[in-house]
């Protein structure tokens with residue numbers, strides 16, 4: 080397992096939002112994290128990369144990362160497409176992308192830029208434009224490109240479909256599938272759209288008010304009538 | 314730093330009085346402590362204590378706006394200066410009695426404070442800090458300005474004289490002035506305490522702690538902020554007028570930016586958002602530099618700075634906060 | 646007419662100093678949303694270091710570079726030791742820290758280097774040039790200022806580190822998520838600001854002479870310049886600094902006289918806050934009531 084999380088508690092103030100959850104992300108697959116609004120999905124991703132107060136154990140490829148600074152966790156190969164996309168609005172698309180690779184000193188950066196242009200041709204058209212002027216879909220693409228330019232082993236994605244037209248959502252999920260197949264990266268995907276997420280995922284966890292209530296292979300969960308009705312609502 | 318430390322004061326004053334006996338005892342002790350120097354201290358020491366009381370008033374003024382209302386002023390020395398000059402000019406150029414200068418100085422400074430506070434208060438706290446700091450730096454130059462030399466005496470400043478005790482009281486000038494200053498200080502402190510315990514006082518603090526939320530509660534935050542600033546400037550101006558009378562002299566160089574900084578340090582050391590804190594602040598700014606000056610001319614400043622930083626790190630509630638903590642421990 | 650032109654040029658020369666200090670202020674403001682009230686004192690202290698080195702026989706430009714290096718380290722140290730632990734403290738605490746710094750540094754300066762006013766050597770041929778239109782020092786110091794501002798621009802615009810620093814200032818949370826060490830970027834920002842301040846101090850000292858309060862008035866003009874240009878906009882602050890230099894010189898010569906120069910800075914500050922609080926090039930200021 081690339082990422083193993085045991086008994087994770089996390090929160091913002093004096094109280095916990097996550098009350099001790101266990102989950103794992105396998106090498107090279109897509110793991111989906113589902114749940115209603117306010118269940119704690121975003122909080123889980125933030126906890127994994129050390130943005131908030133946590134307790135419990137988090138290991139990345141066997142190495143404990145709980146309690147480490149975000150910068151250090153990121154440098155171990157954890158990229159995060161955050162809630163709200165985290166665009167550097169004042170900077171250009173180019174600069175945003177360069178920031179994605181800012182910790183890298185290897186020769187492959189230029190090739191990775193080319194690959195991003197291939198995956199997201201629009202980013203090439205908008206290369207010199209200020210990122211704040213991009214459309215929501217373009218910003219989401221930029222956020223994914225920025226994250227991929229880190230060459231992460233683990234990619235955390237927070238609702239990549241949020242606020243996007245169905246066509247763009249399809250495009251982005253298509254790209255995600257390509258990335259999964261062509262690149263050695265494991266994806267932890269948070270998604271409101273359970274149907275879509277379960278289609279692409281291998282494993283899924285269902286979060287309810289800070290606790291994991293269902294877990295298993297994505298295909299099984301998709302089939303499970305009762306889970307679908309009581310938690311996923313379709 | 315203020316939000317946790319203030320509430321206890323306010324609560325404490327609103328709480329039903331402790332056993333009346335103990336309270337009365339405390340008042341007697343304070344009264345005697347205040348009167349004692351009158352009979353024991355030599356005149357220079359008495360003068361220093363008078364100054365400490367004056368600074369305490371000035372710092373209280375600053376504390377209202379900065380501590381309680383959260384609007385950072387680094388230029389209260391300017392109001393102190395205006396108050397001092399108002400008093401000196403009224404006495405020297407118009408031959409008016411010293412007591413008439415005190416309310417006049419307060420009113421003039423209140424108006425000036427309103428004028429300065431109005432543009433800056435509408436913006437974030439740092440803009441006010443920046444504007445008032447600039448004001449403090451510019452004040453000596455304005456006071457030296459040739460165009461108003463006729464009134465201000467330019468670089469030379471204005472000489473005034475200490476009043477004699479009225480009604481043939483058997484007191485020296487210094488003793489009388491001490492008594493007068495302490496009495497005024499007590500009055501101002503009491504007024505400030507009642508103000509902060511009132512509904513308006515709570516609104517003033519709500520603006521500091523909750524900003525926009527306070528506005529949503531139907532308070533006219535901008536007006537209240539500007540008014541608080543004006544009252545604060547008025548109180549500090551009153552202290553300035555007293556200082557002119559006590560020092561018997563005003564000149565531009567007494568009102569450098571260092572004065573504003575001194576008031577700020579006194580506020581932090583005494584206790585931000587505390588009524589009694591400025592009393593300790595006043596004592597601190599008068600007596601600590603004297604001690605430190607024996608080390609070197611530059612030492613008071615350096616020591617001041619280090620003490621200020623140390624307080625911010627270790628005792629953000631100032632002396633008043635420390636006493637409050639000690640008292641809480643004793644009560645337990 | 647020649648007199649007027651000379652005043653404009655002299656204004657640009659001092660404006661360069663204001664622009665540098667304004668830039669130093671804005672750099673720290675952008676990254677931390679605090680105004681470094683001790684910027685002037687830090688620069689003065691640096692200037693004394695330069696004077697000490699020059700008097701010890703160092704060549705001027707070597708002393709210049711060494712001073713920038715030392716100032717850089719002092720800036721980083723102050724951020725690490727004083728500012729960092731107070732990261733999450735309220736604004737008032739930060740203002741208090743800055744005031745503490747003002748007190749410690751300015752009095753330390755007086756203590757170590759004494760309070761007498763000292764002449765400071767200019768590295769430039771000091772005499773009138775082009776028929777009295779400009780002095781050698783004015784020309785030289787303007788050139789140095791422009792080169793420094795240009796280098797700072799190139800650094801932020803074209804280097805990795807500059808990009809990381811901008812990212813940390815604009816959006817610290819996102820910057821962490823791409824692996825930028827935001828804390829160190831702030832410290833570097835302090836170091837750079839301190840170095841830029843040192844250059845301003847060294848360039849202005851031959852004109853105004855060196856004493857512990859040398860930068861106080863200059864800081865006021867830098868405030869005015871930064872506000873005029875927009876306190877969150879480095880380029881704007883630089884333009885604002887130059888503008889204020891010219892306004893000061895023309896106003897001082899033709900309108901209010903030199904006696905009220907500081908008051909003029911105050912008037913500019915209040916004027917900007919009244920008329921256009923965001924400054925000429927700044928974004929709209931959101932009031933933290």
Ligand SMILES: Nc1ncnc2c1ncn2[C@@H]1O[C@H](COP(=O)(O)OP(=O)(O)OP(=O)(O)O)[C@@H](O)[C@H]1O
Pocket residue numbers: 091092096114115116117118119120121122123271
């Ligand atoms: N920055 C914050 N400060 C305090 N509480 C927060 C913060 N962010 C989230 N919370 C609280 O934590 C809980 C979980 O929020 P979280 O954002 O993790 O939910 P989510 O599952 O991502 O929901 P959504 O589907 O709406 O994005 C909520 O009750 C929320 O109010």
Ligand SMILES: [Mg+2]
Pocket residue numbers: 120121122162237
């Ligand atoms: Mg979420």
